[in-house]
Amino acid sequence: MNSSFGAEVAEQAVHWLIESQGDDFDARQQHALQRWLEADGEHQRAWAHIQQVNQRLRGVASPVVHATLQAPPSPARRRALKALLLLGVASASGLAVQQHSPVPGLLADYRSPVGQRRRLSLEDGSQLQLNTGSAADVRFDSQQRLLRLVEGELQVEVVNDSRPLLLRSAEGVLRLEPGRFNLRQFSGFSQVAVYSGRASLDGQSLLAGQQADFANAGWQGIAPLQADRGAWVDGMLVASQMRLADFLDELSRYRHGRLSCSEQVANLRISGSYPLDDSERILQMLEVALPVSVRRFTRYWVTVERRVG
Numbered sequence: 001m002n003s004s005f006g007a008e009v010a011e012q013a014v015h016w017l018i019e020s021q022g023d024d025f026d027a028r029q030q031h032a033l034q035r036w037l038e039a040d041g042e043h044q045r046a047w048a049h050i051q052q053v054n055q056r057l058r059g060v061a062s063p064v065v066h067a068t069l070q071a072p073p074s075p076a077r078r079r080a081l082k083a084l085l086l087l088g089v090a091s092a093s094g095l096a097v098q099q100h101s102p103v104p105g106l107l108a109d110y111r112s113p114v115g116q117r118r119r120l121s122l123e124d125g126s127q128l129q130l131n132t133g134s135a136a137d138v139r140f141d142s143q144q145r146l147l148r149l150v151e152g153e154l155q156v157e158v159v160n161d162s163r164p165l166l167l168r169s170a171e172g173v174l175r176l177e178p179g180r181f182n183l184r185q186f187s188g189f190s191q192v193a194v195y196s197g198r199a200s201l202d203g204q205s206l207l208a209g210q211q212a213d214f215a216n217a218g219w220q221g222i223a224p225l226q227a228d229r230g231a232w233v234d235g236m237l238v239a240s241q242m243r244l245a246d247f248l249d250e251l252s253r254y255r256h257g258r259l260s261c262s263e264q265v266a267n268l269r270i271s272g273s274y275p276l277d278d279s280e281r282i283l284q285m286l287e288v289a290l291p292v293s294v295r296r297f298t299r300y301w302v303t304v305e306r307r308v309g
Contacts, residue, residue, distance in 0.1 A: 006042070008133070011114065013046035014085045015256055015300050017054060032297035036258065053085055108135035108150045115254050115279075117232065126165070127157040131184075131232050132254045132276075153184040155233055158197065167199075171215045175200040179208065182230050189215045193229045237274045237282070244268040244290065248304060255279045257300025264306045265292050 016033050019025055037043050112118040112130040120128045123140055130136060134152025139145075140163075147156060148168040158165050160178045167174040167183060169190035174183070179197015183190060192199055193211040204219055206212055211229060212222040228238035237254075239247050245266035252259040254276050268290050274282045283294045286304065293307045 009040075009042050009046045010050070012036070012257060012300070013043070013050040016047065017050050017085065019298065019300065029298050032301045035297070036301065039258075050085060109137045111135040112152070114256055117235070117276075124161050124163075125159045129155045129233055131155075149183050149185055149190075151185055153182070153232070155180065155182045155230055172201055186213075189213050189220070193225055195225070195230065231273070232276065235276050237276050239270050239272060239274070241269045241271055244270055244286075244292075244304065251279055251282060257298070257302065259302050259304075261292075261304035262306065265290070265304060268292070 016036065019029060020033065037047055110118065110120060110128070110130060112132060112134050114133040116132060118130045118134075120130075122128055122138060122145075124145060126145075128136065128138075128147070131153035134154060135150040136154055137146075137148040137150060139148070143163060145161065145163050145165040146168065147154075147165070156167065156176070157180045158176050158178050165176045167176055167181065169183060169185055171188075171190045174181075174192060177198040177200075180195040181197065181199055182193040182195070184192075191211065191213050192206065194206050194208050196208045198208070199206045201214055202218055206219065206222065209225050210222055211225050213220045228240065231238040237247075237250060243266065245261055247270050248259050248261050251274075270286070270289065272285075272289070274285065283302065283304075286292055287294055287307075291307045292304050295303045295305055297303070
């Protein structure tokens with residue numbers, strides 16, 4: 001049986017486990033959990049695995065683990081328990097050191113949790129920003145400066161230095177000249193945007209004001225830079241006649257759990273600028289801007305449907 005599952009599903013499984021252990025977990029939430037399990041075999045694999053990890057934690061002879069498990073319910077306990085469970089997912093059977101770890105960014109040099117962004121000053125003076133649920137490794141030596149996007153999305157402002165700066169994703173290595181760049185990791189390809197400077201891949205350049213996808217075959221679909229491409233750095237999600245389904249996919253990156261919509265409203269169009277730090281407010285704004293209703297099974301399971309009446 002295939003036992004693999006992604007980082008996002010691993011976090012969902014952890015949240016469901018924590019929810020199910022709460023005193024207020026009722027029949028409605030149990031039904032929502034069952035629907036989540038039935039939605040995808042990946043969910044079932046993650047759920048089985050996180051239950052095993054939970055059992056292993058209870059057998060660990062560690063004062064820290066024991067104190068976390070025995071602490072009374074509180075937001076602090078939830079955060080600590082989540083961290084322990086995710087660490088257990090990554091470390092079980094040595095998965096943390098493998099390329100296809102269920103939580104590949106857990107042991108990265110720098111990591112930003114879901115719903116948060118992080119800004120860092122590197123030792124050469126370059127500025128690195130990580131988007132929600134992102135992770136990166138930094139390796140500087142006397143010969144080169146190397147950044148590796150482990151997962152998610154980053155933006156980097158590169159300063160001049162005698163050493164080249166290389167930016168690696170799963171699909172290749174970019175050579176960056178001084179300037180500002182955005183790199184996002186998708187499934188099977190990466191996407192880079194050049195605000196200033198120049199990015200080179202296998203000797204082919206991408207210039208300021210351009211963006212492109214790339215995989216093993218080099219640049220694909222070079223296009224003018226989208227004006228809203230890096231709005232996340234300023235804490236905004238900008239949409240211009242975006243399909244509602246695509247908008248919710250983007251918004252779901254910034255919150256825990258499952259966020260989706262019915263096929264009836266998937267093709268509705270939405271425009272505007274929305275604050276990423278308050279996804280609940282964005283959902284409320286959707287009900288004003290579009291003929292939709294937001295249905296909440298739990299805080300981790302939200303569906304947007306056509307408004308009735």
